[in-house]
Amino acid sequence: MNSYEQQAKKRFGQHFLHDRGVIERMLRALNLSPKDRVVEIGPGPGALTFPLLERLPQLDVVEIDRDVIAWWQQQPQAQGKLTIHALDALKLDVQSLRGDSEPLRIVGNLPYNISTPLLFHLLEQGSHIRDMLFMLQKEVVDRITAAPDSNDYGRLSVMIQYFCETSYLMKVGPGAFNPPPKVDSAVVYLKPWINLPYPAKHLPSFSHLVAQAFAQRRKTLRNTLKGLITAEQMESLGIDPTRRAETLAVKDFVNLANLLS
Numbered sequence: 001m002n003s004y005e006q007q008a009k010k011r012f013g014q015h016f017l018h019d020r021g022v023i024e025r026m027l028r029a030l031n032l033s034p035k036d037r038v039v040e041i042g043p044g045p046g047a048l049t050f051p052l053l054e055r056l057p058q059l060d061v062v063e064i065d066r067d068v069i070a071w072w073q074q075q076p077q078a079q080g081k082l083t084i085h086a087l088d089a090l091k092l093d094v095q096s097l098r099g100d101s102e103p104l105r106i107v108g109n110l111p112y113n114i115s116t117p118l119l120f121h122l123l124e125q126g127s128h129i130r131d132m133l134f135m136l137q138k139e140v141v142d143r144i145t146a147a148p149d150s151n152d153y154g155r156l157s158v159m160i161q162y163f164c165e166t167s168y169l170m171k172v173g174p175g176a177f178n179p180p181p182k183v184d185s186a187v188v189y190l191k192p193w194i195n196l197p198y199p200a201k202h203l204p205s206f207s208h209l210v211a212q213a214f215a216q217r218r219k220t221l222r223n224t225l226k227g228l229i230t231a232e233q234m235e236s237l238g239i240d241p242t243r244r245a246e247t248l249a250v251k252d253f254v255n256l257a258n259l260l261s
């Protein structure tokens with residue numbers, strides 16, 4: 001195998017994974033079947049891509065860096081198996097990539113600078129996605145998977161958990177990457193709900209209410225939601241208006257938002 005000789009590029013959030021143990025655990029968590037339709041975001045020099053190519057008859061990758069793309073076009077292991085989508089993952093059209101195949105399995109050691117917008121971009125197209133396994137900044141994974149009444153629970157937890165089931169898989173230290181990032185990383189598994197457990201009548205209203213409730217997380221709901229929802233309306237749902245946003249479950253936010261529309 002040719003190894004990739006270019007310097008990692010900061011602007012593309014490149015931190016190349018080299019820890020075999022971490023790669024193995026991610027592959028085990030995926031539990032691939034050759035029939036799976038897998039898409040990798042940001043293959044870089046292929047820490048995950050090569051083992052995926054060994055296990056699958058075909059693989060799609062989405063990559064923005066022209067040097068990485070040109071390098072992959074030279075790789076014998078990629079010939080006839082790898083489809084390279086040379087674009088910004090934030091512009092990925094999941095539905096057209098899926099076509100009439102099974103819902104996609106999306107994996108990646110994501111560029112941390114775009115991870116939150118990318119998650120929302122993908123979750124908006126969640127009906128075309130079977131599941132996702134991502135390496136992210138640990139702090140973001142802590143927030144994604146947090147339960148009510150914890151410090152990490154906030155807007156990101158509620159919005160992501162609205163769309164999918166989340167599991168924290170493992171912490172990964174900076175030494176697993178080259179160059180090492182300044183922060184800890186973690187692997188998260190996300191599985192979009194096939195039927196949303198608590199569907200909001202109007203997604204933008206729900207999203208607005210969650211943002212508003214957490215904008216000042218120390219304040220009571222009566223204060224933060226003033227002008228949107230009255231204390232009486234909260235009480236009618238069994239929600240004490242002196243509670244704070246961080247004590248509410250996703251279901252409570254949906255019930256509150258459904259009063260708005």
Ligand code: SAH
Pocket residue numbers: 012013014015016017018041042043044045046047048062063064065068087088089090108109110111114
């Ligand atoms: N998967 C590899 C590389 C991770 S680094 C490994 O684990 O070693 C992040 C990768 O995402 C790089 O290949 C980078 O070029 C790519 N990338 C960065 N921004 C991107 C974007 N907006 N869309 C698609 N790929 C991107």
